[in-house]
Amino acid sequence: MKSARPLRAVIVDDEDLARAVVREFLSAHADIEIAAECRNGLEAVRVLSADAPDLLFLDVQMPKLDGFDVLELAPGPYAVIFTTAFDEFALRAFDVSAVDYLLKPFTRERFDAALEKVRERSASAPALRGLLEEHRSATAPLTRILVRDGAEVHVIPVADIDYIEAQDDYVCIRAGRARRLKQERLSSLEKALDSAVFARIHRSYILNLDRLARIEPFTRDSRVAILKDGTRLPVSKSGYDRLKTLL
Numbered sequence: 001m002k003s004a005r006p007l008r009a010v011i012v013d014d015e016d017l018a019r020a021v022v023r024e025f026l027s028a029h030a031d032i033e034i035a036a037e038c039r040n041g042l043e044a045v046r047v048l049s050a051d052a053p054d055l056l057f058l059d060v061q062m063p064k065l066d067g068f069d070v071l072e073l074a075p076g077p078y079a080v081i082f083t084t085a086f087d088e089f090a091l092r093a094f095d096v097s098a099v100d101y102l103l104k105p106f107t108r109e110r111f112d113a114a115l116e117k118v119r120e121r122s123a124s125a126p127a128l129r130g131l132l133e134e135h136r137s138a139t140a141p142l143t144r145i146l147v148r149d150g151a152e153v154h155v156i157p158v159a160d161i162d163y164i165e166a167q168d169d170y171v172c173i174r175a176g177r178a179r180r181l182k183q184e185r186l187s188s189l190e191k192a193l194d195s196a197v198f199a200r201i202h203r204s205y206i207l208n209l210d211r212l213a214r215i216e217p218f219t220r221d222s223r224v225a226i227l228k229d230g231t232r233l234p235v236s237k238s239g240y241d242r243l244k245t246l247l
Contacts, residue, residue: 007118008035012044012070013059013083018104022057022083025111032115041065046151048074055118060084065146065153073148079118133188141194145173147180154180158198163233164189164206199246201225201239209246 082101
């Protein structure tokens with residue numbers, strides 16, 4: 001990645017010393033300036049939502065929102081260098097996804113080598129999406145869903161979800177009176193949710209089975225699910241077959 005202007009970098013790490021090390025190592029690189037430092041994932045999402053940098057130094061393990069959560073909520077077009085205490089074998093997926101990483105404690109030489117990679121090429125959005133999907137698959141089933149609304153982050157426990165509806169390129173997550181829109185495919189969430197609790201009852205709906213009161217006929221080949229709060233959701237033939245195996 002080459003530019004006539006300095007590259008703008010954001011450092012995200014919950015450890016003061018770790019941020020200081022990155023700051024010190026960056027001081028030797030006149031073509032990179034520090035745009036912001038963040039002490040946790042929530043701060044990072046707010047900063048990245050307001051102004052995307054060229055380069056992100058991102059810790060993996062942080063409280064509340066970890067590095068993967070930050071990338072899910074603010075994927076950006078920026079290059080990412082992970083800074084982490086994970087062992088090198090656990091990070092092979094990062095290489096596959098063309099994202100570099102620095103294993104703590106890292107040397108100035110290793111740091112400089114990572115920056116050289118960034119100058120030559122930036123991490124692409126498809127690569128980051130692939131990395132996030134790999135991470136989600138490895139940690140499934142989901143226990144929470146994160147939704148960004150501007151700089152605000154909503155954390156929805158999956159146990160609170162009544163159903164999820166596909167709406168074009170988004171999904172609408174219904175949890176009690178709250179309805180949250182998230183840019184994601186319904187099929188992606190289906191894979192990540194606990195299949196013993198959440199069922200795809202229709203091409204446009206995933207239902208929390210704990211909310212189901214009864215199923216009634218609707219047409220010859222379809223039915224309707226009646227939720228405990230009275231909400232009615234369509235059930236396709238394949239969805240009904242799926243429900244029969246779960247109930």
